[in-house]
Amino acid sequence: MDDQKINRTDIGELGEFGLIDRISSRFKLNRKDSLTGIGDDAAVLDYGGAPVIVTTDLLVEGIHFDLMYQPLKHLGYKAVIVNLSDICAMNAIPKHITVSIAISNRFSVEAIDELYEGIGMACNAYDVDLIGGDTTSSPKGLTISITAIGSVAADRIVYRSGAKPGDILCVTGDLGAAYLGLQILEREKQVYLAAPDMQPELSDKKYLIGRQLKPEARLESVRYFEKTGLLPTAMIDISDGLASDLMHICKASGTGAFIEEAHVPIHDEARTQAMEFRMDPITCALNGGEDYELLFTVSPKDLEKVRFMDSVYIIGEITPKSDGVTLHTSGGQILPITAQGWKHF
Amino acid sequence: MDDQKINRTDIGELGEFGLIDRISSRFKLNRKDSLTGIGDDAAVLDYGGAPVIVTTDLLVEGIHFDLMYQPLKHLGYKAVIVNLSDICAMNAIPKHITVSIAISNRFSVEAIDELYEGIGMACNAYDVDLIGGDTTSSPKGLTISITAIGSVAADRIVYRSGAKPGDILCVTGDLGAAYLGLQILEREKQVYLAAPDMQPELSDKKYLIGRQLKPEARLESVRYFEKTGLLPTAMIDISDGLASDLMHICKASGTGAFIEEAHVPIHDEARTQAMEFRMDPITCALNGGEDYELLFTVSPKDLEKVRFMDSVYIIGEITPKSDGVTLHTSGGQILPITAQGWKHF
Numbered sequence: 001m002d003d004q005k006i007n008r009t010d011i012g013e014l015g016e017f018g019l020i021d022r023i024s025s026r027f028k029l030n031r032k033d034s035l036t037g038i039g040d041d042a043a044v045l046d047y048g049g050a051p052v053i054v055t056t057d058l059l060v061e062g063i064h065f066d067l068m069y070q071p072l073k074h075l076g077y078k079a080v081i082v083n084l085s086d087i088c089a090m091n092a093i094p095k096h097i098t099v100s101i102a103i104s105n106r107f108s109v110e111a112i113d114e115l116y117e118g119i120g121m122a123c124n125a126y127d128v129d130l131i132g133g134d135t136t137s138s139p140k141g142l143t144i145s146i147t148a149i150g151s152v153a154a155d156r157i158v159y160r161s162g163a164k165p166g167d168i169l170c171v172t173g174d175l176g177a178a179y180l181g182l183q184i185l186e187r188e189k190q191v192y193l194a195a196p197d198m199q200p201e202l203s204d205k206k207y208l209i210g211r212q213l214k215p216e217a218r219l220e221s222v223r224y225f226e227k228t229g230l231l232p233t234a235m236i237d238i239s240d241g242l243a244s245d246l247m248h249i250c251k252a253s254g255t256g257a258f259i260e261e262a263h264v265p266i267h268d269e270a271r272t273q274a275m276e277f278r279m280d281p282i283t284c285a286l287n288g289g290e291d292y293e294l295l296f297t298v299s300p301k302d303l304e305k306v307r308f309m310d311s312v313y314i315i316g317e318i319t320p321k322s323d324g325v326t327l328h329t330s331g332g333q334i335l336p337i338t339a340q341g342w343k344h345f
Numbered sequence: 346m347d348d349q350k351i352n353r354t355d356i357g358e359l360g361e362f363g364l365i366d367r368i369s370s371r372f373k374l375n376r377k378d379s380l381t382g383i384g385d386d387a388a389v390l391d392y393g394g395a396p397v398i399v400t401t402d403l404l405v406e407g408i409h410f411d412l413m414y415q416p417l418k419h420l421g422y423k424a425v426i427v428n429l430s431d432i433c434a435m436n437a438i439p440k441h442i443t444v445s446i447a448i449s450n451r452f453s454v455e456a457i458d459e460l461y462e463g464i465g466m467a468c469n470a471y472d473v474d475l476i477g478g479d480t481t482s483s484p485k486g487l488t489i490s491i492t493a494i495g496s497v498a499a500d501r502i503v504y505r506s507g508a509k510p511g512d513i514l515c516v517t518g519d520l521g522a523a524y525l526g527l528q529i530l531e532r533e534k535q536v537y538l539a540a541p542d543m544q545p546e547l548s549d550k551k552y553l554i555g556r557q558l559k560p561e562a563r564l565e566s567v568r569y570f571e572k573t574g575l576l577p578t579a580m581i582d583i584s585d586g587l588a589s590d591l592m593h594i595c596k597a598s599g600t601g602a603f604i605e606e607a608h609v610p611i612h613d614e615a616r617t618q619a620m621e622f623r624m625d626p627i628t629c630a631l632n633g634g635e636d637y638e639l640l641f642t643v644s645p646k647d648l649e650k651v652r653f654m655d656s657v658y659i660i661g662e663i664t665p666k667s668d669g670v671t672l673h674t675s676g677g678q679i680l681p682i683t684a685q686g687w688k689h690f
Contacts, residue, residue, distance in 0.1 A: 009454035011482070019480050022454070023461055027468070027475045033440060034474040043476035045441055047496055048394020056477060056492055058445040062484040095378060096390055100403040100490055109354035109367070116368055123372070129379040130372040131388035132401060135364050137356070138488075139407040145445055145490035147401055151392050 076118025083148035102138035179288025181212030421463025428493035447483035524633025526557030
């Protein structure tokens with residue numbers, strides 16, 4: 001009649017990754033048509049045609065978003081994007097989504113319309129169909145669960161596990177801005193709560209706030225790879241932060257890596273804002289998360305192809321595992337990188 | 346900064362089906378590979394091989410389940426089953442699931458283990474692989490979101506929309522028991538809250554409680570259809586109740602239907618319990634829900650094949666739309682059937 005046990009381990013002791021490891025160790029793939037399960041950005045299934053790529057995400061009010069500063073339309077858009085980004089991270093094209101929501105009765109029908117308007121905008125922008133879902137009430141708050149499905153030719157799927165020492169480490173756009181946008185919104189929320197009449201001055205923060213509230217999935221990079229025949233050796237999308245997501249690639253590939261601090265793309269506004277917050281810009285880029293850029297590795301022979309890509313930055317290199325995962329600072333130091341991961345509990 | 350609008354419509358005014366209609370009217374299928382979207386038990390997608398059948402469900406603590414009387418292991422099992430049942434309702438074989446959970450820190454790691462043990466038991470029982478998911482914290486309570494994926498040959502998919510006047514209406518098992526099981530558990534919860542030392546006497550209620558806590562999906566019926574070549578003309582799983590789900594078939598098929606009260610299978614324990622609660626057994630069967638039996642229609646020419654099926658009951662017939670949806674009572678009356686639907690808000 002109760003979930004309290006004599007042997008009680010707090011979830012916080014395990015953390016997200018510990019919990020995922022615990023769950024995935026229990027579930028083995030038994031079916032021949034389950035090509036990849038837990039452990040990459042998406043699962044890969046064989047239904048007789050092109051591989052079916054599946055990913056899912058659960059967004060909870062008060063944990064992943066705050067409706068004080070996140071308009072529902074933007075939230076709907078972003079909720080779709082984070083899933084499409086996972087499909088792109090497998091080098092696949094997203095095609096279909098399901099959207100389930102649980103909502104308390106404090107939300108009006110008009111509010112739900114706004115949420116779905118944002119969902120629809122993302123579907124249109126990425127040529128994705130909404131094909132199902134579930135709607136239910138919730139005792140409190142809003143929860144959004146989205147599953148995205150896509151596909152790609154079997155020989156073009158890119159996993160986290162394919163990086164090799166000597167491979168070049170690349171990223172599709174600047175990092176840290178989404179995190180700094182969140183810090184600004186959090187600060188303005190506190191200001192607003194203290195003095196509701198104050199009008200926030202955010203006009204010079206548009207880029208950072210936009211990166212937080214309205215991220216995009218890097219589908220155009222996947223299409224570029226397809227067009228040019230370039231096949232990354234490993235790929236992941238940066239949702240947790242460069243450090244954490246690079247660690248995922250290194251762990252899956254059994255390698256080390258280094259990042260050149262001077263080469264990590266950081267937007268001017270992000271740099272200025274980090275300084276205003278008395279934060280190190282590279283720390284924001286490494287640990288900020290939610291940038292939804294693709295982090296990928298290519299064989300050195302493909303260096304020229306990467307150089308021709310719009311807004312792709314070469315930020316480091318894959319190394320043997322024994323070298324560890326390190327940051328080569330602009331000052332000439334070599335520092336170990338540790339994943340900060342996710343600590344919601 | 347707020348979801349309160351000047352034009353504010355309460356969700357309760359629309360209800361679940363109104364809300365689904367509103368959302369689905371906004372989303373058209375634009376892709377050629379989206380064969381069926383919202384409006385059936387599952388979506389049907391073309392990924393080049395066998396059609397990919399997708400369904401998803403969101404279960405929220407305090408709305409769909411009560412941990413006072415629902416052991417986490419059973420909850421995990423049931424959460425999978427309700428999705429597999431939707432795949433079966435398309436006449437398809439479930440193959441893969443994703444499971445996402447949001448949990449508050451009142452849950453221990455051991456509690457999560459129990460939940461996933463139930464999930465694993467359902468996977469094993471139905472030869473389904475868990476291939477992904479998401480785990481996150483929640484400010485309050487437990488939310489479970491499951492997506493199930495399966496497939497079947499294109500010419501064997503069964504929709505809600507294929508029923509024709511003269512078709513025979515069948516159901517795969519007895520109805521109303523899950524609802525009565527829930528009423529017993531609710532009553533015992535109140536007794537327990539009033540007098541925690543009282544030991545409940547539930548040994549003679551096992552069938553009803555089992556139907557509520559540990560439902561099964563009728564995969565063996567789908568396999569029987571496959572083996573015998575019998576193809577239902579329409580099918581749905583009974584999650585909302587016989588009345589509501591029959592109305593879905595009739596609405597989608599553009600038909601009416603009648604049910605013979607005397608032919609609706611009701612378990613002896615359900616009949617006795619309904620009487621004890623001073624309820625009409627047929628009302629429990631019509632409106633109870635959560636039985637997860639398959640309600641299907643077959644052409645009259647297939648009558649003999651249906652007769653040979655284990656535990657299949659012929660309960661009525663499809664009629665022209667103008668005849669409406671009616672109950673032929675044991676007393677000889679003809680009563681209109683109305684869908685009660687779902688009113689969580």
